[in-house]
Structures are given as C-alpha cells and as structure tokens.
Amino acid sequence: xxxxxxxxxxxxxxxxxxxxxxxxxxxxxxxxxxxxxxxxxxxxxxxxxxxxxxxxxxxxxxxxxxxxxxxxxxxxxxxxxxxxxxxxxxxxxxxxxxxxxxxxxxxxxxxxxxxxxxxxxxxxxxxxxxxxxxxxxxxxxxxxxxxxxxxxxxxxxxxxxxxxxxxxxxxxxxxxxxxxxxxxxxxxxxxxxxxxxxxxxxxxxxxxxxxxxxxxxxxxxxxxxxxxxxxxxxxxxxxxxxxxxxxxxxxxxxxxxxxxxxxxxxxxxxxxxxxxxxxxxxxxxxxxxxxxxxxxxxxxxxxxxxxxxxxxxxxxxxxxxxxxxxxxxxxxxxxxxxxxxxxxxxxxxxxxxxxxxxxxxxxxxxxxxxxxxxxxxxxxxxxxxxxxxxxxxxxxxxxxxxxxxxxxxxxxxxxxxxxxxxxxxxxxxxxxxxxxxxxxxxxxxxxxxxxxxxxxxxxxxxxxxxxxxxxxxxxxxxxxxxxxxxxxxxxxxxxxxxxxxxxxxxxxxxxxxxxxxxxxxxxxxxxxxxxxxxxxxxxxxxxxxxxxxxxxxxxxxxxxxxxxxxxxxxxxxxxxxxxxxxxxxxxxxxxxxxxxxxxxxxxxxxxxxxxxxxxxxxxxxxxxxxxxxxxxxxxxxxxxxxxxxxxxxxxxxxxxxxxxxxxxxxxxxxxxxxx
Numbered sequence: 001x002x003x004x005x006x007x008x009x010x011x012x013x014x015x016x017x018x019x020x021x022x023x024x025x026x027x028x029x030x031x032x033x034x035x036x037x038x039x040x041x042x043x044x045x046x047x048x049x050x051x052x053x054x055x056x057x058x059x060x061x062x063x064x065x066x067x068x069x070x071x072x073x074x075x076x077x078x079x080x081x082x083x084x085x086x087x088x089x090x091x092x093x094x095x096x097x098x099x100x101x102x103x104x105x106x107x108x109x110x111x112x113x114x115x116x117x118x119x120x121x122x123x124x125x126x127x128x129x130x131x132x133x134x135x136x137x138x139x140x141x142x143x144x145x146x147x148x149x150x151x152x153x154x155x156x157x158x159x160x161x162x163x164x165x166x167x168x169x170x171x172x173x174x175x176x177x178x179x180x181x182x183x184x185x186x187x188x189x190x191x192x193x194x195x196x197x198x199x200x201x202x203x204x205x206x207x208x209x210x211x212x213x214x215x216x217x218x219x220x221x222x223x224x225x226x227x228x229x230x231x232x233x234x235x236x237x238x239x240x241x242x243x244x245x246x247x248x249x250x251x252x253x254x255x256x257x258x259x260x261x262x263x264x265x266x267x268x269x270x271x272x273x274x275x276x277x278x279x280x281x282x283x284x285x286x287x288x289x290x291x292x293x294x295x296x297x298x299x300x301x302x303x304x305x306x307x308x309x310x311x312x313x314x315x316x317x318x319x320x321x322x323x324x325x326x327x328x329x330x331x332x333x334x335x336x337x338x339x340x341x342x343x344x345x346x347x348x349x350x351x352x353x354x355x356x357x358x359x360x361x362x363x364x365x366x367x368x369x370x371x372x373x374x375x376x377x378x379x380x381x382x383x384x385x386x387x388x389x390x391x392x393x394x395x396x397x398x399x400x401x402x403x404x405x406x407x408x409x410x411x412x413x414x415x416x417x418x419x420x421x422x423x424x425x426x427x428x429x430x431x432x433x434x435x436x437x438x439x440x441x442x443x444x445x446x447x448x449x450x451x452x453x454x455x456x457x458x459x460x461x462x463x464x465x466x467x468x469x470x471x472x473x474x475x476x477x478x479x480x481x482x483x484x485x486x487x488x489x490x491x492x493x494x495x496x497x498x499x500x501x502x503x504x505x506x507x508x509x510x511x512x513x514x515x516x517x518x519x520x521x522x523x524x525x526x527x528x529x530x531x532x533x534x535x536x537x538x539x540x541x542x543x544x545x546x547x548x549x550x551x552x553x554x555x556x557x558x559x560x561x562x563x564x565x566x567x568x569x570x571x572x573x574x575x576x577x578x579x580x581x582x583x584x585x586x587x588x589x590x591x592x593x594x595x596x597x598x599x600x601x602x603x604x605x606x607x608x609x610x611x612x613x614x615x616x617x618x619x620x621x622x623x624x625x626x627x628x629x630x631x632x633x634x635x636x637x638x639x640x641x642x643x644x645x646x647x648x649x650x651x652x653x654x655x656x657x658x659x660x661x662x663x664x665x666x667x668x669x670x671x672x673x674x675x
C-alpha cells in the first residue's frame with residue numbers, strides 16, 4: 001500500500017513552501033493515475049503554523065487500486081507530523097504516523113523524501129516492509145520484506161490466481177517492481193517462506209506449513225500473466241486434488257513456468273521436481289482455468305522408491321484400500337494425458353518390490369517394461385520372481401503385452417503355481433481411466449487343483465481338506481467391483497461345492513462386500529462335523545445358499561437350505577453330542593420313544609432325515625426344517641429304536657445370537673444333558 005500513496009506526495013510537497021508561508025493548504029483531487037496505481041477522491045491537508053518546527057500532514061483516499069498487482073484499499077487515512085531536515089547541506093522531508101485502511105488494524109508508515117530518493121517503511125507487530133525509489137530510476141521500486149505475513153501479499157497472488165487464499169506463514173526477502181509507461185509491469189522477488197499455508201476456495205489445492213526459498217519472476221502485460229518460479233521447498237504438505245504430498249525436511253527443488261492470457265487456460269511450458277533419488281520429474285502441461293488437466297506430459301524417475309508411498313502416493317492408496325503399501329527398487333516412466341484420458345505410458349521397472357503392510361499381497365523383483373498406447377500399437381514384457389497372497393507364496397511369471405486403441409492386452413496365456421496347483425490367466429484386457437470412467441479390466445481365469453488344506457491353514461481356518469478348481473470365462477473389474485461369470489468348483493469332504501454369481505464390491509476398500517450363490521452336493525457329514533467339532537453325524541449333505549451377502553466378511557443376508565439324502569452304503573447316524581449341539585443352536589428340544597434317563601445309554605441314534613433352513617434379513621434368521629407347523633419345525637426325524645426327533649420351537653432367531661451358539665457348539669462348550 002505505500003507505493004500508491006507515494007505517487008501523489010511529490011506533487012503535494014512541491015507546495016510545502018507555500019504552506020509554510022500560508023500556514024495551511026488543502027487539495028482535493030478526484031482521480032490520480034501514476035506508476036500503475038489509481039487513487040480516487042484524494043484529499044490532502046497540511047497545517048504549518050508560523051515559526052513552528054514542523055507541520056501536520058493528513059492524506060485520505062476513498063479508493064486506491066494498484067491495478068495489475070491486485071491491491072485494492074478503501075477508506076485510506078494517514079496522519080503524521082511533517083518535518084524538514086538538513087543533511088549534508090541537502091533538504092529532506094520526513095513524516096511518521098499511523099496508517100489506516102477500512103476496518104483493519106492501524107499500521108505505522110514512515111516516509112522520507114529528498115531530491116534523489118524516496119523511502120518508506122511500513123511496520124505492524126514484527127512485520128516490516130521497506131520501500132525505496134530513486135529519481136534516477138523513477139519507474140523502479142525496491143521492497144524489502146522482513147517477517148511479513150503472507151496474507152499481506154494475497155492480493156498480488158489473487159491477481160493471477162483468483163481462487164487462492166493465503167492463510168498462514170511469513171515472508172522475508174527482496175521484491176523489485178518495474179513499471180515503465182511503455183512496457184508491462186515486471187516483478188522480481190527473492191523470497192524465503194516459513195510456515196506457508198494456502199488453499200483454494202473449493203479446497204482442491206492446498207499447502208500447509210511449507211518452508212523454502214523461491215525466486216519469482218512475473219511479467220504483467222495487459223490482461224495477462226507470465227511467471228517463472230524456481231526454488232527449494234522443505235517440510236510441510238501439499239494437496240492437488242487426490243494427490244497428497246508430504247514434503248521431506250531435505251530440500252526439494254522445483255521449477256515452473258506459467259503463462260496465462262485473460263481468463264483462459266494456464267500454459268505451463270516447464271515443470272521440474274527434484275527430490276534426490278526418490279523422485280525426479282520433468283514435463284509440461286496445459287491447465288483449465290480451474291486447474292483441471294487440459295494436457296500433460298511428464299517423465300518420472302526414481303532410483304529408490306522406498307519413500308514414494310509416504311511422500312507422494314498416500315492420497316490414492318488409502319481410497320484404493322492399500323494405505324500400507326511398501327516399495328523398493330526403481331523405475332522410469334513417461335506419461336501423456338489429454339484431459340483426463342491417458343494417451344501414452346511407458347514404464348520401465350528395475351528390481352521393484354511391492355508389498356502390503358497388512359500381509360495381503362507381495363510381488364518380488366519386477367523387471368521389464370509396460371507400454372500403453374491409445375493409438376498406435378506397441379509391445380512390452382515384464383516378469384516377477386515370485387510373491388505371496390495372504391502369506392501363501394506363488395512362483396515366477398513372465399507377461400507379454402500389447403497395446404493399442406486404448407487397451408492393454410495379454411499376448412499369450414500366463415500361469416504360475418499356487419497352493420500346490422496352478423493359477424492361469426488365459427486372457428487379460430485392461431482399459432485405463434478416461435474422463436468419468438474409471439479403470440476397467442477383464443480376464444479369463446483358470447484354477448487347477450488348488451489345495452484347500454494349505455489355504456485353510458494359511459488363513460487360520462478349520463482344517464479343511466480338498467481342492468479348488470474351476471474355469472471362469474470372464475472376470476470383470478469396473479467401478480470398484482469384480483464380477484465373475486461362470487463358476488468355481490471345490491472338491492470338499494468327499495463332495496462338491498459349486499460357487500456361482502460371485503461378485504466383490506470394493507475389494508480393497510472400506511467394507512468389502514461379497515455376493516454369490518453356493519450349491520452343496522453329497523458332502524460327507526462325518527468329515528464335516530469332525531472338522532468343526534460339532535458332535536458326529538454320518539450321512540451325505542446337500543443344499544443351497546442363495547443370495548449370500550458378506551459385508552466386511554460378515555454375513556448380512558442369505559437364503560440357506562441344507563438337508564441329508566440317503567445314499568447306498570452310507571449310514572445315517574447322529575451322536576448324542578450332535579443332537580445336543582443341534583438343539584442348542586436351533587433353540588430346539590428332542591423327543592424320544594423311551595422315557596427318563598434310558599436315552600443316556602445310547603451313544604448314537606439312527607435318523608431318517610436332517611433338514612434346516614435359514615432366511616437371513618435384518619440380522620434375524622427365519623428358521624425352518626424338514627417340516628414346519630406354526631412356530632415349530634422339525635430338524636431331525638428319527639428312525640428305528642430308540643427313535644429320536646429334534647424339533648425347534650422359535651422360528652425367528654437373532655443372527656448374532658445364533659452365531660454365538662454355533663461358536664459355542666463347535667468349541668465344545670455345550671455338554672449333552674439327557675433327561
């Protein structure tokens with residue numbers, strides 16, 4: 001603000017000798033334009049009593065507009081005692097006093113003028129702005145900043161970036177402003193920033209607690225902006241949309257050139273980022289007025305990717321469900337975007353290791369290249385040495401790829417061993433995000449003889465034994481959802497479980513949801529109940545579980561019906577323990593043809609059939625059995641002597657309570673009591 005005020009003072013001070021003789025002088029000027037500033041409704045008053053050593057000066061302006069610098073003030077009022085001093089035979093004028101503008105807190109403005117120089121100092125608290133001009137270069141102004149709040153230059157920033165607000169931090173350094181009448185205004189600044197905080201009106205771009213040193217060169221032709229920024233940043237945080245950057249304490253070199261005309265796009269012909277061995281970036285871009293991507297070309301390189309997840313990737317990794325991702329090794333990459341559409345990508349991998357802190361997956365020693373093209377066809381290949389999924393290792397695999405017309409495809413099938421069997425990708429097609437469409441993927445998957453026993457042990461499940469096999473003609477990923485066409489078959493407990501209509505929503509995000517249908521065929525109940533510690537039942541189990549829905553791996557809905565079917569050569573017997581367990585879980589009791597404690601003499605019983613159903617909705621299980629009458633349902637229908645039936649008497653059961661009963665029965669906490 002001092003500079004616009006200075007624009008009119010030399011004219012007024014030329015009248016001071018008259019004021020000294022006349023004791024007072026007043027002037028009112030409707031408009032003054034000088035040195036890139038416009039002052040309106042200007043009023044100057046000077047009182048200088050006869051023989052007094054100094055006078056009283058007051059300057060008021062209804063409005064001051066600093067034009068291209070973006071400064072605008074209303075209700076400016078400066079009062080000070082005006083003194084005439086003689087130094088080395090030369091006369092100079094000095095005026096020190098409070099300066100007010102609008103409702104803001106007053107600042108202290110000190111002004112010294114002589115025939116050769118004009119200097120001004122504006123102070124407020126610990127902040128100080130010093131300004132100087134010389135008669136030899138009247139179009140040049142030098143400003144010295146010391147602990148100046150960043151908010152003091154917000155108007156200058158908003159002149160080129162209307163939605164930006166400086167919310168914290170201080171500045172030190174030198175600013176040089178040149179505003180010749182025949183050329184654009186130029187601003188050159190060498191600044192040290194401390195604790196800088198910035199955010200846009202919509203919150204999409206922000207910075208917090210950033211330190212650094214910057215060299216800023218601005219040229220402000222009519223209705224345009226040209227800027228060059230070079231420097232080093234240390235510490236703090238940056239946010240650009242989903243991109244979150246946590247700056248290290250070691251200096252990060254930056255370089256940006258910006259050009260903008262009117263309200264048009266931003267042209268960025270030079271982009272540079274230098275973070276040691278962690279990340280080096282070069283490129284150019286065109287951004288829309290609201291900083292959306294119009295076009296972008298970048299080359300990126302990292303010789304040590306260890307720091308990348310914490311410093312640069314967390315803004316994407318968290319929503320993707322892998323916040324604890326770890327990297328080591330290196331890469332080189334080139335990217336070209338038009339709008340939000342990827343046009344070209346070329347990534348070279350060098351001994352890259354990828355891991356998940358939760359132990360869900362790991363890839364070891366990726367080498368090779370992945371090339372993508374939205375137009376002309378290209379080919380590439382990469383390989384990994386091995387890895388693991390939930391702690392279960394898989395071996396090496398090599399992938400041959402081709403790309404063109406916006407798709408990345410597998411050139412030939414890939415297979416690798418897993419769980420004693422083999423996983424095969426017969427085909428693979430990937431489409432990167434474009435415009436409003438997210439990543440899409442489609443593959444044909446083959447599973448051969450995967451050992452379920454090894455899987456159960458790795459996931460701390462009961463000791464299942466069997467194999468998992470299947471061929472899924474289409475696995476599709478889109479909109480954060482995986483859909484499986486076809487089915488999976490599991491050979492379990494000497495029977496078979498077929499899975500169909502399988503889908504997974506948010507597979508790596510918050511509250512992953514699994515849906516599907518299961519069909520059970522001829523499972524050996526003796527082996528099944530032995531694994532779960534659920535008494536002992538002999539026979540073959542059949543049934544379905546339709547509309548299964550798991551949210552965060554907890555069942556929230558399904559329609560289940562399980563029953564036994566007689567098979568040649570297979571006994572149908574049920575133990576006392578199993579009877580008691582079924583009774584406790586199904587809120588049931590049993591009835592026999594024998595009375596009193598005589599039933600305790602028998603270890604097991606024959607049965608004609610076992611059937612149970614559950615329709616789960618809203619955490620309530622609607623129970624059923626072989627037959628249902630009113631609120632009662634038959635779970636076990638006995639056969640022979642002693643004949644024993646198990647009947648449930650409460651068809652609506654709280655699901656969490658039912659799960660607790662199942663856990664207690666499987667753990668052996670329910671002892672048989674025969675009366």
